[in-house]
Amino acid sequence: MNGRTVVITALTATFLGSLYFVYAPSTFPNMTKSASKAPSGVPGLEFKLSQISKNPPSLLVTLKNSSPGLSFTLLKWGTPLDPQASNLGVFQLIDAETGEAVKSDILKIGRKMPPSRDDLQEISPGTEHAIEVVLDKPWMPRKKPAKYKVTAQGKLHGVWEKPASELATEELESYADSPFSDRAFSTEEVLLAVE
The missing domain is CATH 2.60.40.2970 (Immunoglobulin-like)
Structure with missing residues (x-):
């Protein structure tokens, strides 16, 4: 691999990783519990x-x-x-x-x-x-x-x-x-x- 390919691969991995953390559901319950409200309504x-x-x-x-x-x-x-x-x-x-x-x-x-x-x-x-x-x-x-x-x-x-x-x-x-x-x-x- 040449240097340019390594840099592009690293940037792509960083970008995709950032998207994952922004859009994926959190796996850290303590962090989401404090920010979340009570469940809403009853389905139906x-x-x-x-x-x-x-x-x-x-x-x-x-x-x-x-x-x-x-x-x-x-x-x-x-x-x-x-x-x-x-x-x-x-x-x-x-x-x-x-x-x-x-x-x-x-x-x-x-x-x-x-x-x-x-x-x-x-x-x-x-x-x-x-x-x-x-x-x-x-x-x-x-x-x-x-x-x-x-x-x-x-x-x-x-x-x-x-x-x-x-x-x-x-x-x-x-x-x-x-x-x-x-x-x-x-x-x-x-x-x-x-x-």
Whole structure:
């Protein structure tokens, strides 16, 4: 080999090695753990928001199960399906005109343990469940007309890959140990018009 071939080979090896370290998954778990966030969502489950009324401002919250064969049971606490969701900071609003976040009053709610069967939402394969959420709380700005960018974000507290009828009381008592507990969820942003 001549000198030129050695230099070209060395540069090529360096370049390919650099690409490997940039694009390959890390094999150093301690380095990736500190920079990574909680796992996101549950494969097959998705929350969606859409506006259904301008006065009072109301959203349709839809939970869709796109799995072809799995039923899921979700603990509603802290999700957009929670009857207290608008008091818990689940919905984030940004004034579309000013770009400022709307401050909401977040209540601390005591929950009866274990969760009741009424706190669960079962969703069969390929189906959707929808509820209406009226954003008429005292923390909502009184400015009218107005437009807000809205998302829903938080963490799931309990999700099981089975129908609610198959959940044992012990599983409800230890909902934090459910397979998808502590997974983050977020929706796409929707525009909410208020009149």
